[in-house]
Amino acid sequence: MFAGRRLAAKTAIAATTVVAAGMGAATLQSRRADNEVRTVGLRKTAATALPSRSELLERVAKTAEFDVLVIGGGATGTGCAVDGATRGLNVALVEMGDFASGTSSKSTKMAHGGVRYLEKAFWELSKAQLDLVIEALNERAHMLHTAPHLCKVLPIMIPVYNYWQVPYFYAGCKMYDLFAGSQNLKSSYLVSAGRAGEIAPMLDASKLKAGLVYHDGSFNDSRMNSTLAVTAVERGATVLNYMEVSQLLKNERTGKVEGAITRDRETGKEYRVRAKVVVNATGPFSDRILQMDADPNGKANDTLVAHANEDNDSIGSRVAVANPRMVVPSAGVHVVLPSFYCPKEMGLLDAKTSDGRVMFFLPWQGKVLAGTTDIPMKQVPENPTATEADIQDILKELQHYIKFPVKRSDVLSAWAGIRPLVRDPRKLKEGEAGSTQGLVRSHFLFTSDNGLVTIAGGKWTTYREMAEETMNEVVKLGQFNAKPCITRKLKLAGAENWDPNFAALLAQEYHLSSKMAEHLANNYGTRAPIICEMLMEEERNKLPVTFGGRENVTVYGNVDFDSFRYPFTIAELKYSIKYEYTRTALDFLMRRTRFAFLDARQALHAVDGTVNIMGDELGWDSEKRKAETENATEFIKTFGV
Ligand SMILES: Cc1cc2nc3c(=O)[nH]c(=O)nc-3n(C[C@H](O)[C@H](O)[C@H](O)COP(=O)(O)OP(=O)(O)OC[C@H]3O[C@@H](n4cnc5c(N)ncnc54)[C@H](O)[C@@H]3O)c2cc1C
CATH class of the missing domain: 3.50.50.60 (FAD/NAD(P)-binding domain)
Structure with a gap:
């Protein structure tokens, strides 16, 4: 109990320090199209x-x-x-x-109405299905509004390989825009085969007839x-x-x-x-x-x-769960690949895989997220994992598109999630x-x-x-006397005072590289300055978590997060323990950051460092540290590596 109080008191002090640091806020002037000059302050929301x-x-x-x-x-x-x-x-x-x-x-990380659900609504002439698409399109807008640092607009191109499909997909995308109404993100558009090939040079342009680009949201689910x-x-x-x-x-x-x-x-x-x-x-x-x-x-x-x-x-x-009655479980697998499998700023959608599904190839956190499968299951597993057959299935689909050889060794990570399709148990x-x-x-x-x-x-x-x-x-x-629901407009933690230039402001104020500033702004929003203060506080906090707790590492002025492939630092780990209830190494490596999802092999190297820092911060004994290391290692090894 007393340890808890101490931690709370320390937390309060940290927050106050950050508010105080915010007094000397940096400012940035940006010129809008209408020549109005506005001043954006780096308000370090505590x-x-x-x-x-x-x-x-x-x-x-x-x-x-x-x-x-x-x-x-x-x-x-x-x-x-x-x-x-x-x-x-x-x-x-x-x-x-x-x-x-x-x-x-473990989702595809799309904030979407679902173009394929719209297609289904039309083929089935289903008003109910259409209403679901419209509802989700409205909610997509709410996600973009309430957490703009975590959810961004992503253009997605449907490569078209038959001329007859051009009007079909064009009409579909325009309908998607139409049903979004005032919540439409950007108008969909048609591009020529040549332009589609330029946008996505990894596609075989000789077979392309055109490309259709529509827009959805992409977000960091965990x-x-x-x-x-x-x-x-x-x-x-x-x-x-x-x-x-x-x-x-x-x-x-x-x-x-x-x-x-x-x-x-x-x-x-x-x-x-x-x-x-x-x-x-x-x-x-x-x-x-x-x-x-x-x-x-x-x-x-x-x-x-x-x-x-x-x-x-x-x-x-x-x-x-051995005998689910309400849930009809189905497993969906994703793999993560290097960034060269997809355009940097645009996703690709395979509208019909060889077995009639849709498959996404999306730029996500500097890598490519590819999936998903749909495998019915009789029981609900505690921790679904991707099998080798699932991984090969996705790679095979990808090879239909990609000009260069798709290699198993390019898979950086693979995982499975359970889609909880439901039925009314009272009707069974x-x-x-x-x-x-x-x-x-x-x-x-x-x-x-x-x-x-x-x-x-x-x-x-x-x-x-x-x-x-x-x-x-x-x-x-x-029978509560409750206030009305306000979540449509409620800014989530880190979204308060958000400005699209927040990364620039961070870079200027804390002399960060663009890569680091963007990483922090896009993951922590206006809470990022707290991490920046931690980076400034102690040189070692700038090191990647892989080096956590290693006594023999000397930190020179020019060695910091930019010297390494992944920007997950000791400061970020300490922040997540204090402000985000990180309790295990996997919480940090899988969900507060996406390290294991992005590159499972590299994440394995970071287990020891993460456990060391967490052990020091949370007072773990050697037995607990050993158990944590073993558990995290065993788990990450199921990620297709
Ligand atoms: C492969 C795949 C791709 C998807 N892609 C998308 C997408 O791109 N866009 C989209 O909008 N949706 C997508 N979805 C759907 C979306 O991910 C799910 O609808 C959503 O995550 C479900 O959230 P949930 O909270 O209901 O379930 P969960 O996230 O599973 O949460 C249930 C929680 O309950 C906890 N729990 C269970 N038992 C107990 C207990 N006894 N005591 C305490 N806690 C307990 C569990 O630990 C778990 O954390 C996708 C789903 C899958 C499988």
Whole structure:
């Protein structure tokens, strides 16, 4: 407890220091087209001093009853926490792993309405499908507005190989623009075969007939997720990662859900968290919480899982839900390749792969993200992993496009996520699990007879809308006198006072290279100056995390982050521990930064350094350091390397 207080006090001091440093703000003048000169100040927005983990745990222990308990800290759950907290509700959220450790870090990272869903709407003459596209296009605009540092407009080219497809794709893209209405990002346009070849020299221009360019959003999914968690905490919510719900608490008389027994996975300590309303936002794992809801004692049926795991002890093969009823799981794999596989500023869309899917090749964080597959599964794995066959499948599709040989050795990283397609469990009869009976097109919100609210399905892009609907239901059930929803316009942590020139201002103020300034601005937004102050504070903080804790490294003035391939520094790690609840090496290497997703081999080299720094900051003993190193190494090795 005292250690927690000390950490909180230190955090407060750090934040104050940064505000003070902001007094001598740099200014920048930029000239707009209309010749109006405006002055943009580098306002170093300070992070609010966040409560430490132990303070949050203390809150959990001392609160007799929360208004709402959200189970699951992915996009949906953290979105709910932000919505609830900003309506004035007393919110608790528990996540059994890290924020975005489920599906929410493994998406294609598109904030989109989905051109292929639009195509489907037309072929099926489905108004419902069309409404979903329009809803997602609106939400795309909200994401770009509420987190402009994390979500950017990305042009995407559809290479066209048949003349008859030109009017087809042209009409499709124009419709996409049209249905976005006032939220349209930029007009789509047609380019000649020659121009398409210039834009994307890696394509075989001899076969090209034209190219169609449309626009969508591209974002950093796991950083968006931790940003939502931090925003919720700043708005008063009690949000904890590494807290698992092991049982639901039921009213003995009525059977109504009244909270949950949660276990702190760091210490093993159990907490009984009571809440007026409980929300199940556990994505692919939803059925486990639904089993607890159905059981009079609030327990999940773990017999099948135990049986399935009898011979499974590798990371990739452990089962989390053996007999899903609501979730129809399907695995989607992505691979990351060097930047030369795609234009630097434009994505490519294969509108029809050899087996009729669409596949994206997108510039992402200086690399190329390629995917995805769609592999139906009977059980929900704890940690889905990409198989060699999945990787080869994507490379094979890519080779249809790319002029030069596509090489397996170019794969820098590969991972899998579970797409939680959902069906209404109330419409299923006994023994129907596994069928596609009652499939829901988008997200699915329902309240059980015991009062448990479940929200599942949908897309990352629609997380805000899903959260708003869920909290409307919570307000109704709890009969709360809540404020209206404000999340359409709410700037998330790091988006306050954002300016597109923020990277330039950082570079000037802190004498950073453009690469480093852009990295910090595009990942931390207006919180980046806090990291810059840490870089200035201590020379060693400028080193990449790979060098963390190595005593024999001498830092010379000219050796810093720019001397290395990846800009993830010790300062960034220290920031993420203090301000973003980083608790394990994997949290940092996979989700606060995307190191392991971008280059798994290089990330493996950074495990020791990350563990050393974290061990010093969090007071880990040698046993804990060893376990952390082994766990992170074993996990990253499943990333296709
Ligand atoms: C391959 C793929 C590509 C995709 N691409 C896109 C895209 O480009 N754009 C888009 O908009 N959408 C995309 N999606 C969809 C999007 O990623 C998901 O809709 C979204 O991430 C789901 O978020 P969630 O919070 O519902 O689930 P999750 O992110 O899985 O979160 C659920 C959380 O609940 C936690 N949990 C489970 N059980 C417990 C428990 N007992 N106690 C506490 N916590 C628990 C889990 O640890 C997990 O973190 C894609 C999905 C896939 C699979």
